[in-house]
Amino acid sequence: GAGVSQTPSNKVTEKGKYVELRCDPISGHTALYWYRQSLGQGPEFLIYFQGTGAADDSGLPNDRFFAVRPEGSVSTLKIQRTERGDSAVYLCASSAQGTHTDTQYFGPGTRLTVL
């Protein structure tokens, strides 16, 4: 079946603007994760959804970042008042149930550039 998909693949915006990044998980996967990967770093956890609810949002850097998953499938990561430091690749992953033994399957990422 189809893997995790993310749109757009690239997003260029200006400082101060609002952006939305979309993630389509593997069909039937209840767990969904967002990560941010800066240049030369590994992915850093942002938020984890189990179904429609955010089970762990401890990785969100500040209140400009917000994510939703209203129907337990597609998720949107929203960034308000973007800053140049937000430039990174934003990765989405999904897993079947979100248990500690589950494999997380990653999407191709959205490269966000804030000018």
Place this chain on the structure above:
Amino acid sequence: AQSVSQHNHHVILSEAASLELGCNYSYGGTVNLFWYVQYPGQHLQLLLKYFSGDPLVKGIKGFEAEFIKSKFSFNLRKPSVQWSDTAEYFCAVKSGNTPLVFGKGTRLSVIA
């Protein structure tokens, strides 16, 4: 907080050479350990994972990793690399319900 250290930033090997990439983690409790690979232009994919049992784990494409609890290590190995193994390799650790924590990655370049 957990952390993962990958000692080598960039490794360059000739084809058929043996590979060992180091990974150490900081957490002292029960951990689940992963190696992910990212080939050029592709997304992250799982190479292998360890949860319990035999500390020597076999993964895809001839890779294996050994969990050594006393050394907090989970090094990745392959006896003979190929040009197609050129990629970035990430070690990651998870404990219970804590988020997956990644290392900074090691870039492997295999030359003919």
